[in-house]
Amino acid sequence: MTGDIDWLGLNGSGGPPSSVLDDPPDALTTPDEEEGTGPGAAAGAPPAVVELVDVTRSFPGPPVVDALTSVNLRIDPGDYVSIIGPSGSGKSTLLNLLGLLDRPTSGDYLLDGVATGRASESVRSALRGGRIGFVFQSFHLLPHRTVLDNVLLATLYSGVPRGERQERARAALDRVHLSHRVDFTPTTLSGGERQRVAVARAVVAGPHLLLADEPTGNLDSTNSVEIMELFDELHADGLTLVVITHDPAVSARAQRRVRIADGRLTELDR
Numbered sequence: 515m516t517g518d519i520d521w522l523g524l525n526g527s528g529g530p531p532s533s534v535l536d537d538p539p540d541a542l543t544t545p546d547e548e549e550g551t552g553p554g555a556a557a558g559a560p561p562a563v564v565e566l567v568d569v570t571r572s573f574p575g576p577p578v579v580d581a582l583t584s585v586n587l588r589i590d591p592g593d594y595v596s597i598i599g600p601s602g603s604g605k606s607t608l609l610n611l612l613g614l615l616d617r618p619t620s621g622d623y624l625l626d627g628v629a630t631g632r633a634s635e636s637v638r639s640a641l642r643g644g645r646i647g648f649v650f651q652s653f654h655l656l657p658h659r660t661v662l663d664n665v666l667l668a669t670l671y672s673g674v675p676r677g678e679r680q681e682r683a684r685a686a687l688d689r690v691h692l693s694h695r696v697d698f699t700p701t702t703l704s705g706g707e708r709q710r711v712a713v714a715r716a717v718v719a720g721p722h723l724l725l726a727d728e729p730t731g732n733l734d735s736t737n738s739v740e741i742m743e744l745f746d747e748l749h750a751d752g753l754t755l756v757v758i759t760h761d762p763a764v765s766a767r768a769q770r771r772v773r774i775a776d777g778r779l780t781e782l783d784r
């Protein structure tokens with residue numbers, strides 16, 4: 515299994531590596547006292563999807579790089595947040611933390627009220643596969659497999675029978691308006707269509723949280739608008755979105771704008 519595939523959360527669906535298989539089936543059962551007890555949790559209210567509390571991420575170097583410093587961020591269900599900031603400011607570092615691809619050096623990260631900082635890799639992997647979808651700048655599609663297969667692969671280890679997985683993959687492709695391209699290979703698609711396949715793959719498992727790192731970075735303005743419209747639709751359907759972008763037009767689509775500079779985060783307009 516390649517690093518790319520790992521990023522796509524396939525491991526998190528319960529499949530290999532063996533660390534996931536070794537985990538008891540109830541590995542995700544969280545003790546009651548850990549659910550919804552984040553600092554911002556109100557009695558009876560659903561927990562924040564994301565709650566970062568004084569999160570720091572340093573890379574040891576040398577030289578040491580403090581990529582994120584004392585980051586506090588709460589993202590509620592249904593929020594649509596864009597993250598902007600100069601190159602090297604810590605945006606991808608933040609997204610990797612939110613996606614459970616990396617751990618904070620210090621501070622806490624609660625995902626849907628579940629404390630993740632000290633959770634085992636297998637629990638984090640299962641959380642990632644079940645609750646988070648990823649979209650990257652460079653699509654990460656398998657070029658010689660069909661569009662349908664690319665989306666189906668994201669459900670490979672879900673334990674769901676193949677027939678139902680096919681239905682879900684077709685429904686996800688319908689959601690991104692690509693029902694007419696299921697038997698094509700990515701090499702025959704436009705950039706915008708490829709990114710829509712990647713979005714279908716990201717949502718096929720029914721995540722709560724969609725994380726996108728420069729999703730329009732390789733697209734022209736027409737295709738960028740298509741992806742933004744698609745994100746608007748997913749947001750209207752209740753998905754929580756976090757989109758990293760350099761593009762002010764993309765950022766303007768979000769409900770909330772957050773800026774990172776030198777690893778420090780500021781809320782821009784609320």
Ligand SMILES: Nc1ncnc2c1ncn2[C@@H]1O[C@H](COP(=O)(O)OP(=O)(O)OP(=O)(O)O)[C@@H](O)[C@H]1O
Binds near residue numbers: 573599603607
């Ligand atoms: N694995 C790593 N080891 C050491 N330093 C790292 C590592 N990953 C990131 N950094 C450093 O952390 C800082 C933030 O990097 P990050 O990739 O988060 O920036 P970014 O805001 O996403 O930039 P860009 O807009 O260019 O993608 C940079 O100084 C980078 O060199």
Ligand SMILES: [Mg+2]
Binds near residue numbers: 605606607
């Ligand atoms: Mg980056």
